[in-house]
Amino acid sequence: QVQLVESGGGLVQAGGSLRLSCAASGRTFTVYNMGWFRQAPGKEREFVAATRWQNRSTYYADSVKGRFTISRDAAKNTVYLQMNSLKPEDTAVYYCAADTGGRTVVTVLGYDYWGQGTQVTVSS
Secondary structure, three states: OEEEEEEOOEEEEOOOOEEEEEEEEEOHHHOOEEEEEEEOOOOOOEEEEEEEOOOOOEEEOOOOOOOEEEEEEHHHOEEEEEEOOOOHHHOEEEEEEEEOOOOOOOOHHHOOEEOOOEEEEEEO
């Protein structure tokens, strides 16, 4: 089992920045990939960014490329999502996810464990 706890969400004006954190605990040595997803009201959960735990490769949705950065601190078992130049359309609940099977990183089906989510609201 892997437990994930997100933090760092909040209310920010358009153009502002936020940094989300996801602290992993439990059997973290089994983790291959870590990802961030988001879900806006009435919409499906969508991929935002991911990183492979061993080689630090990163992947981004087109909608956030150049604005968001995913990073990790292996010593702290923590993954971060730095979000800059935020837009109202970035408003959503953001979820951290962990994959222990080495699957694809860009779909929800590729992850075994999920955090409880943190709300990000961007005002215009």
